[in-house]
Structure formats: C-alpha cells, structure tokens
Amino acid sequence: MFESRHIKTFHEVVRTGSYTAAARALGYTQPAITQQIKALERAVGAPLFVRVGRRMRLTEAGETLARHAGVILDTMAVAHQQMRALRGLRTGRVRVCAFPSAGATLVPEALARLAAGRAGVRVELQESEPPDSLHRVVRGACDIALAFTYPGLHEEVPPELVEIPLLEDQLTVLLPAGHAMARRRAVKLAELADERWIAGCLRCRTNFLHECAELGFAPDIVFTTDDNLVVQSLVAEGLGIAMMPGLVLSFLVHRKVVGRALDPASRRQISAYVLREHLEVPATALVLDELRSVAANRVGC
Structure with missing residues (x-):
C-alpha cells in the first residue's frame, strides 16, 4: 500500500530532478526525502531511481509510477475538497x-x-x-x-x-x-x-x-x-x-x-x-x- 506523502515526495523529486531540490520545495531535509523514497521503493518492490553521474534517472518501475503519480495526487486533492465540503454542509x-x-x-x-x-x-x-x-x-x-x-x-x-x-x-x-x-x-x-x-x-x-x-x-x-x-x-x-x-x-x-x-x-x-x-x-x-x-x-x- 502506497502512502500519499511518499507519492507526493516522489512526484516532487521527478518534477525538480533531485532530492535536494525536492527537499527545498517541500520544506524537508534531504535525509527525510531519501527515507521516504526508500520506503516507497520497499512498497513498490523495486528501485525507482538510478544515479547516472550527477543526475537521477527513473527506472522502468519509476517511469510507470511517474505516469500515475500526478493523477493520484489530483484525485486525492479532489476527494479532500469534497470531504471538506461535506463536513461544511456544502454538498x-x-x-x-x-x-x-x-x-x-x-x-x-x-x-x-x-x-x-x-x-x-x-x-x-x-x-x-x-x-x-x-x-x-x-x-x-x-x-x-x-x-x-x-x-x-x-x-x-x-x-x-x-x-x-x-x-x-x-x-x-x-x-x-x-x-x-x-x-x-x-x-x-x-x-x-x-x-x-x-x-x-x-x-x-x-x-x-x-x-x-x-x-x-x-x-x-x-x-x-x-x-x-x-x-x-x-x-x-x-x-x-x-x-x-x-x-x-x-x-x-x-x-x-x-x-x-x-x-x-x-x-x-x-x-x-x-x-x-x-x-x-x-x-x-x-x-x-x-x-x-x-x-x-x-x-x-
């Protein structure tokens, strides 16, 4: 089972291209980013990134997850808004x-x-x-x-x-x-x-x-x-x-x-x-x- 915060962190690493940039964007430390990606890899059962020189490159499993991560996060955002509306008696x-x-x-x-x-x-x-x-x-x-x-x-x-x-x-x-x-x-x-x-x-x-x-x-x-x-x-x-x-x-x-x-x-x-x-x-x-x-x-x- 994937945790939403791990998906969000993974999505940010893919978007920014590095653990350091993702940590800066999310307000985390770099070790925290590393730990979350490792936890996600354990859940996936395969590595998500490989390092090529100074660059991070997605593995096949990483590319597959990257195609779905944005949709998952968007769906969760909509669900969160709907739950807030229900709690507020709006819908x-x-x-x-x-x-x-x-x-x-x-x-x-x-x-x-x-x-x-x-x-x-x-x-x-x-x-x-x-x-x-x-x-x-x-x-x-x-x-x-x-x-x-x-x-x-x-x-x-x-x-x-x-x-x-x-x-x-x-x-x-x-x-x-x-x-x-x-x-x-x-x-x-x-x-x-x-x-x-x-x-x-x-x-x-x-x-x-x-x-x-x-x-x-x-x-x-x-x-x-x-x-x-x-x-x-x-x-x-x-x-x-x-x-x-x-x-x-x-x-x-x-x-x-x-x-x-x-x-x-x-x-x-x-x-x-x-x-x-x-x-x-x-x-x-x-x-x-x-x-x-x-x-x-x-x-x-």
Missing part, C-alpha cells in the same frame, strides 16, 4: 422516501428551505408507504423515510432505526359538498356507520377498520385506492365518503369535496426514520432539521 446526496401526502406537503416545503440556504445538498425523492419505506432505510436504499403510525395499532419498527417525531396529523372525513353533514365543523364517525366508504392504503385501512370496530360497526367499503385524487373524484361523484389524513386538506383541489375533522379527534403520528449512524452525516442532519422546521410550522397553524 451531499440525501435520499428521502415519503408516503404520498407527506411527499406533497412536508417534503416540498423542506426542499425549498434547503435550496434557499444550502444549494449544494442534493435530495433524491422516492415514494413508498410504510412499512416498505422503513425497510428501504435498513437495506440502504434510502437515507430518510417519512412514515406514519396509528396509536391504536401495534406496529413493529426495525430496531436499527431511530424515530424522529415530526407532528401529529389529524384525520378527517371527505364528504361531497352537498352531503347533509358538510355544513358541520366536525363529524362523529359513529354517525356515518351507514355510509358507503372509500378506503386507502393497507395501514390506513387497517386503522379505519379498527376505529369502526371500536364503535361497534363494520363499514361498507365499496372502493379501495391509494391515489388521493381518485378518492376525491369518487367522493365528488357521491360514490362514497372517505377517512383521510389532514395533510391532504392542504392540497384538496376538488371543489365538490369538503373535509371535516372527526369528533372526538383521531390522529396519526408522522415521523422521520434513519439509521443511527446517519444522524452524524451533516447533509442528512440538515435535511432532518428542515423537516422538523416545516413540521413545527404546521403544528403552530
């Missing part, structure tokens, strides 16, 4: 995996804040529902997963992950604008026992069924889809109603649909999940800070 790639409503709300706001202050941090986006998103972090397929959990359900989190709570997201009911309960500020789930329902992802659907069972009824689920826009369109056409997370209300676009809070309130916990060692990666820590700030602003609204 870095962070892969964020989010479920759809977080990807449409929390993530864009956090990225906008990030771009305004640290343009060198590059974020790659992925979309997946938990628990798959959590397993992606464990497998190394992403660095941060945004996921949600419901208080009434026992949900396993891989032990390798650290949970960073962001906010509680209040659940709402989507109703057609002309629905009899659309004028209320909040609705009771038990009062909607006879409605036709549109269910979402598996985790949301499991929680919905659990909450209905707690109230003593089994909902009539007529459609199931993970697509929030499809849910809105189905509700708008009077084909059913839906329990949806509050985050969806911020991008509710269908004018024939209204969202009403549940009474009593029902919430889910939204958190970021990372491997413990990733908390020490500056770029990852910066993205987490921005997600916390966005979440805190939403809680205060």
Whole structure:
C-alpha cells in the first residue's frame, strides 16, 4: 500500500530532478526525502531511481509510477475538497422516501428551505408507504423515510432505526359538498356507520377498520385506492365518503369535496426514520432539521 506523502515526495523529486531540490520545495531535509523514497521503493518492490553521474534517472518501475503519480495526487486533492465540503454542509446526496401526502406537503416545503440556504445538498425523492419505506432505510436504499403510525395499532419498527417525531396529523372525513353533514365543523364517525366508504392504503385501512370496530360497526367499503385524487373524484361523484389524513386538506383541489375533522379527534403520528449512524452525516442532519422546521410550522397553524 502506497502512502500519499511518499507519492507526493516522489512526484516532487521527478518534477525538480533531485532530492535536494525536492527537499527545498517541500520544506524537508534531504535525509527525510531519501527515507521516504526508500520506503516507497520497499512498497513498490523495486528501485525507482538510478544515479547516472550527477543526475537521477527513473527506472522502468519509476517511469510507470511517474505516469500515475500526478493523477493520484489530483484525485486525492479532489476527494479532500469534497470531504471538506461535506463536513461544511456544502454538498451531499440525501435520499428521502415519503408516503404520498407527506411527499406533497412536508417534503416540498423542506426542499425549498434547503435550496434557499444550502444549494449544494442534493435530495433524491422516492415514494413508498410504510412499512416498505422503513425497510428501504435498513437495506440502504434510502437515507430518510417519512412514515406514519396509528396509536391504536401495534406496529413493529426495525430496531436499527431511530424515530424522529415530526407532528401529529389529524384525520378527517371527505364528504361531497352537498352531503347533509358538510355544513358541520366536525363529524362523529359513529354517525356515518351507514355510509358507503372509500378506503386507502393497507395501514390506513387497517386503522379505519379498527376505529369502526371500536364503535361497534363494520363499514361498507365499496372502493379501495391509494391515489388521493381518485378518492376525491369518487367522493365528488357521491360514490362514497372517505377517512383521510389532514395533510391532504392542504392540497384538496376538488371543489365538490369538503373535509371535516372527526369528533372526538383521531390522529396519526408522522415521523422521520434513519439509521443511527446517519444522524452524524451533516447533509442528512440538515435535511432532518428542515423537516422538523416545516413540521413545527404546521403544528403552530
């Protein structure tokens, strides 16, 4: 294995033509230069120079190493600059995996804040529902997963992950604008026992069924889809109603649909999940800070 300082010394001897000139350029003594070249020759397993009169001449091994030394030193210089940039939070790639409503709300706001202050941090986006998103972090397929959990359900989190709570997201009911309960500020789930329902992802659907069972009824689920826009369109056409997370209300676009809070309130916990060692990666820590700030602003609204 070659040491970088030995390569640098060798490169300087080749450039200046002598041990004495290289020592002067590098600020070393001549014996120090001699020792480093001998150490490099031991690592190479062959002499690098031969003396011809007063001149130093490269051996075949020396010529081979000389062709690569400059490239090695340039590559190391670039790597050093990149590491300094990472330590200074100027650059870095962070892969964020989010479920759809977080990807449409929390993530864009956090990225906008990030771009305004640290343009060198590059974020790659992925979309997946938990628990798959959590397993992606464990497998190394992403660095941060945004996921949600419901208080009434026992949900396993891989032990390798650290949970960073962001906010509680209040659940709402989507109703057609002309629905009899659309004028209320909040609705009771038990009062909607006879409605036709549109269910979402598996985790949301499991929680919905659990909450209905707690109230003593089994909902009539007529459609199931993970697509929030499809849910809105189905509700708008009077084909059913839906329990949806509050985050969806911020991008509710269908004018024939209204969202009403549940009474009593029902919430889910939204958190970021990372491997413990990733908390020490500056770029990852910066993205987490921005997600916390966005979440805190939403809680205060």
